[in-house]
Structures are given as C-alpha cells and as structure tokens.
Amino acid sequence: xxxxxxxxxxxxxxxxxxxxxxxxxxxxxRAIRDGLIRFPRQVSTLEDVLHxxxxxxxxxxxxxGTDVLECSxxxxxxxxxxxxxNPQKLIGIGFNYRxxxxxxxxxxxxxxxxxxxxxxAIAAHLDPIVKPSVTDMLDYEAELAFVxxxxxxxxxxxxxxxxxxxYTIFNDVSARNFQSSDSQWLRVKSFDTFGPMGPxxxxxxxxxxxxxxxxxxxxxxxxxxxxxTRHLIFNVPYIVSYISRVMTLQPGDxxxxxxxxxxxxxxxxxxxxxxxxxxxxxxxxIGILQNTVVDEx
Numbered sequence: 001x002x003x004x005x006x007x008x009x010x011x012x013x014x015x016x017x018x019x020x021x022x023x024x025x026x027x028x029x030r031a032i033r034d035g036l037i038r039f040p041r042q043v044s045t046l047e048d049v050l051h052x053x054x055x056x057x058x059x060x061x062x063x064x065g066t067d068v069l070e071c072s073x074x075x076x077x078x079x080x081x082x083x084x085x086n087p088q089k090l091i092g093i094g095f096n097y098r099x100x101x102x103x104x105x106x107x108x109x110x111x112x113x114x115x116x117x118x119x120x121a122i123a124a125h126l127d128p129i130v131k132p133s134v135t136d137m138l139d140y141e142a143e144l145a146f147v148x149x150x151x152x153x154x155x156x157x158x159x160x161x162x163x164x165x166x167y168t169i170f171n172d173v174s175a176r177n178f179q180s181s182d183s184q185w186l187r188v189k190s191f192d193t194f195g196p197m198g199p200x201x202x203x204x205x206x207x208x209x210x211x212x213x214x215x216x217x218x219x220x221x222x223x224x225x226x227x228x229t230r231h232l233i234f235n236v237p238y239i240v241s242y243i244s245r246v247m248t249l250q251p252g253d254x255x256x257x258x259x260x261x262x263x264x265x266x267x268x269x270x271x272x273x274x275x276x277x278x279x280x281x282x283x284x285x286i287g288i289l290q291n292t293v294v295d296e297x
Contacts, residue, residue, distance in 0.1 A: 001060055002287075003028075003166070004200035005045050005081040015081050017043050019063060020200060024072040028059065031071040037062045046083055046201060050149055050165055050251040056203055082124045083168050083201040084147055089253040090117045091243065092143075092172055092189060096233050096258025103266040112234045112242050114255075118190040125199035128294040129173055131275060132191050138273040138293070141172035141259035142217035142225045142281040144210055146236055147201055148253040155244040160237035163249065166203040167210050169289040170256040171196040171217075171281050176265045176272070196281075196291045197254070207285060210236045214284040215260065219277055227260035229283075 002020040008029075016029040029044055031037040039058060041048065049055035062068070094113040095101040101108050123129065131138050149165025173194040178187050189195075207213070210229055217225035234242070239255060264271045273279065275295040282288045 001056070001063070001203040001206065002200045003046050003049070003056075003059075003203065004078070004083055004198075005085065007079040007081055013044075015045055015085070017046055017049065018078065019059070020075060021072065023075055024069070025075045025078045026063065026068055027071040027073065028063070031068050034071065036067050036071065045085060047085065047252045050147070056149065056165060060203070080125045080199050082122045082197045084197065084252055084254050085122065087119050087252050087254045088250045089247070090119050090122070090195065091115070091253070091255045092117055092185075093234070093239060093256065093258040094185075097227060097231050097260040098233060099227070099231070099261035100259055100263070103261045103263075108233065112239055114243060115185045115189070117186070117195060120192060121190045121195035123193040123196045123291065125196070125289050125291070127196065127291060128193060129196060129273070129279065129291045130191070130193045130296050131273065131293055132175065133296050135175040135177050136272065137176035137265065139174045139176050139264040140217055140219065140224065140273060140279050140281075141174060141263055142215055143170045143172050143256040143259050144213065144215060144229050144283055145170035145197065145254055145256040146210060148249050148251055148255075149204075151248060151250045153244055153248040155241050155249070157237045157241045160240035161204060161209055163240060164204050164236065165251070166201040167207050167286060168197055168201045169199070169281050169283050169286055170254075171279060171289060171291065172256055172259060196289055198289050199287055202286050210257070213286070214282075216282045217262065218280045218282070219273065224264070225260050225262035229257070231260065232257060
C-alpha cells in the first residue's frame with residue numbers, strides 16, 4: 001500500500017491523506033469523513049494514522065472496497081506533501097555502506113553512527129531544493145528511510161520490524177563546506193529544504209526489512225549513485241534496536257539509513273549541485289523522488 005499526503009484544493013481541508021491505486025489517488029480523509037471507511041478518528045495526515053492503534057491495518061482491510069473509489073481522482077492532479085510532515089525525531093545514519101566509507105577514507109563503523117536533523121528541513125516530491133548563498137558545496141545523498149509505526153524503548157532486533165510502518169525515499173542534502181569545520185553535522189544537514197522525502201510511504205508488508213532494493217541517484221539524467229540496500233552495513237532491524245537503546249522511538253519518527261558511494265564531494269574532480277539541476281533518487285519498488293535546485297535569491 002502506498003500512503004501519501006496531498007494538498008487539498010479545499011482551504012477547509014488543507015493537507016489530506018491518500019493512497020495510490022494505479023493511476024488514481026484515493027482521498028482517504030474524505031472516505032473516512034463520508035463513513036465509507038470506519039476509523040476511530042478523523043484523519044488529515046499519515047501521522048494521524050501512525051498515532052492510531054493498528055491504523056494502517058484498519059485502512060488496508062477497507063480500502064479494497066469498491067465504494068472507496070468514489071473518493072478517488074487522477075493521481076496526476078495530486079500536489080504531494082511529504083509523507084511525514086512533523087516527525088518528533090528525524091535521524092540519519094552515517095557511513096552505512098562499505099563503499100561510501102571507503103570513498104571518504106573513513107574506517108568502517110563498529111556500531112551505527114546516528115545524528116539528528118531538524119524536521120524543518122523536510123521537503124516534498126517536486127519541491128525545490130534551495131541552495132543557500134553560504135555554500136557552493138551542495139551535495140546529494142540517496143537514501144532509504146523507514147518510518148516508525150509503533151513506539152518503544154529497548155526494542156529487540158527480533159521484534160524490530162513490528163515497530164516499522166513502512167519505507168520512503170530520502171535525499172540527505174548536505175552543505176559540505178560546513179562538514180569539515182563543524183564537530184557535528186546538524187548545520188550541514190538541516191538547512192530548509194535539505195530533507196526531500198517521498199513521494200509516498202510504502203507499507204512494510206510490501207517491502208519486509210527493506211533489503212534487496214536497487215537505489216540510484218541521477219542528476220540531470222546522469223547516474224551518480226548506483227547500489228542496492230543489501231549492501232547496508234547495519235540493516236533496518238539492527239538500527240531500530242540500536243537507537244531504541246538510547247531513546248524511546250515514537251510513531252512517525254523517520255530514520256534515513258545512509259548513502260552509497262558516488263556522492264559529489266568524494267568524486268575526482270568534485271562535483272556539486274547548482275541552480276537548475278534536477279535530482280532524482282529512485283528506489284526499486286518504492287518510486288522516484290525528484291527535486292530541482294534553485295538559488296536562495
């Protein structure tokens with residue numbers, strides 16, 4: 001199931017929850033309001049579902065009904081918002097592909113290296129990536145991200161996937177000139193629009209532990225990164241368990257699992273994003289996240 005947030009044409013309703021069915025988008029928020037789907041609360045966004053016990057399962061059980069198609073419209077008309085808008089935690093994992101660690105001459109981590117980003121950096125599919133005037137070293141990072149569906153602390157690796165709602169695409173945009181000067185990566189990663197995410201979330205029942213998915217980044221059609229999530233050093237269950245030893249994970253938290261080799265600053269010569277560049281991150285069985293770079297001015 002591909003769940004998404006979209007911007008309603010109605011000022012009254014604003015952002016609404018939908019799901020992709022072929023070439024059509026089903027307005028799940030409307031279906032719930034109209035009583036075509038029985039749900040314990042009114043729903044505006046995917047986060048509302050994630051904060052409802054068995055929320056995704058409730059939707060999956062009912063979306064197949066033909067009556068729900070009354071609430072559908074052509075997907076081409078949908079203006080997407082990010083699948084998760086305000087996660088309590090937005091976490092990145094560093095150096096989680098062996099080839100990326102090697103290209104940056106970084107020793108392989110013995111445990112996951114995780115860092116924080118601010119949710120204000122999140123952008124949607126087709127939103128611009130704004131290049132700040134303070135950097136000429138704007139870089140891309142194609143990543144698989146997972147979304148928590150059930151919270152927990154000290155989660156075992158064996159039960160970790162029970163806490164994952166699904167997967168989406170994340171472009172961990174970075175201002176590399178601050179990466180060497182700062183002792184941590186918060187500023188590097190958290191400029192507004194530096195966290196493109198989407199275009200939707202694919203539920204876990206479709207993708208399991210997220211392994212075996214082709215992942216690619218293209219800039220203006222040129223392939224810059226090309227790998228597969230089977231090459232993750234630390235897989236999704238291990239990451240969930242590891243982070244939960246430190247902090248309580250909450251429904252709607254987003255964790256981006258790291259990027260493979262091919263990033264711009266590690267190339268010879270280095271190559272960075274500039275205004276007008278079209279960046280596409282594609283992950284098999286999920287889709288394509290596309291954003292265009294614009295100057296801050």
